[in-house]
Amino acid sequence: MATKTMDASRDMVDQLLLFLVRDPSLTQGGTTFDAMLWAFIAMVSALIAAGFGAIYQPSKKFSAVFLAFSCGLLISLLCFDLMQVALETGGIVAAISGFFLGLMTYVLINRWLAQRGMKRRCSAKCGGLGGFKALNAEQLEEKETAMALVLGAALDGIPESMSIGISLLENPLVSTSVVFAVAVANLPEGLASGAGLRRSGLSVSRILAIWSCVVAVSVIAAGLAHSLMQSAPDQVKAMTTAFAGGGVLAMTLQTVIPEAYEETHDDVSILGGLGFIAAFCIVVLYH
Numbered sequence: 001m002a003t004k005t006m007d008a009s010r011d012m013v014d015q016l017l018l019f020l021v022r023d024p025s026l027t028q029g030g031t032t033f034d035a036m037l038w039a040f041i042a043m044v045s046a047l048i049a050a051g052f053g054a055i056y057q058p059s060k061k062f063s064a065v066f067l068a069f070s071c072g073l074l075i076s077l078l079c080f081d082l083m084q085v086a087l088e089t090g091g092i093v094a095a096i097s098g099f100f101l102g103l104m105t106y107v108l109i110n111r112w113l114a115q116r117g118m119k120r121r122c123s124a125k126c127g128g129l130g131g132f133k134a135l136n137a138e139q140l141e142e143k144e145t146a147m148a149l150v151l152g153a154a155l156d157g158i159p160e161s162m163s164i165g166i167s168l169l170e171n172p173l174v175s176t177s178v179v180f181a182v183a184v185a186n187l188p189e190g191l192a193s194g195a196g197l198r199r200s201g202l203s204v205s206r207i208l209a210i211w212s213c214v215v216a217v218s219v220i221a222a223g224l225a226h227s228l229m230q231s232a233p234d235q236v237k238a239m240t241t242a243f244a245g246g247g248v249l250a251m252t253l254q255t256v257i258p259e260a261y262e263e264t265h266d267d268v269s270i271l272g273g274l275g276f277i278a279a280f281c282i283v284v285l286y287h
Helices: 002-021 024-028 032-056 060-090 092-125 137-170 176-199 204-228 234-264 267-286
Strands: none
Touching (some): 032 137, 032 204, 060 092, 060 176, 060 267, 092 137, 092 234, 137 176, 137 204, 137 234, 176 204, 176 267
């Protein structure tokens, strides 16, 4: 009975995805266009959520609830999908190497942004440099947090999109579990980032432009990965997938969990647990 229910649920989601792309042949994969299309479907949710957050500016509490849910979702995706695929594709050395490369890349770039933020706050207190003196310390901190979410979405979205492109080289069927999980995980990141950037003073058009660049670069990355990695060693493919895992964990620990805990407190554990189980069920359903 449970197996029949799972099969029926899987068929429903597959039919929905087929309806959205309007062409059943697209689920067969195999072309660069297919890779770019599925990457767009996975990443465009962040752009939509960022626009919603920028226009309606939901409260920090509202955004924090979704971020807390996202914590568990991202960790589950990391454990049961990205790292598992990397391990199976290229072995433990490639998986660990790619993971730490992605983690350190996020940490170093985020640290650089934080140092720039400290200089900006100092400039604001001292009379400031053009463009920053209008922002108070709270606005600058919110802007830094929002940009950290954008950075995290880019650092894990680009390798995730590349892994989608790579997966179409290995399997005639696209991994709908990865596409769906990435799309859902991007919603709270985009929502919180859009609202935070708007409260810090950025215009809606500029926020949408920032996220449009993230989506565009991710889509291009998927196409390039599909085109250029056809003859790449399995270890390189595995490192690309694990790189996304490292970026996901670093962003979750440094940005998402602290931001969510600030408003939800102990409830972050419950909400994160629900997100973890939701992503786990998605992976189990499709694997």
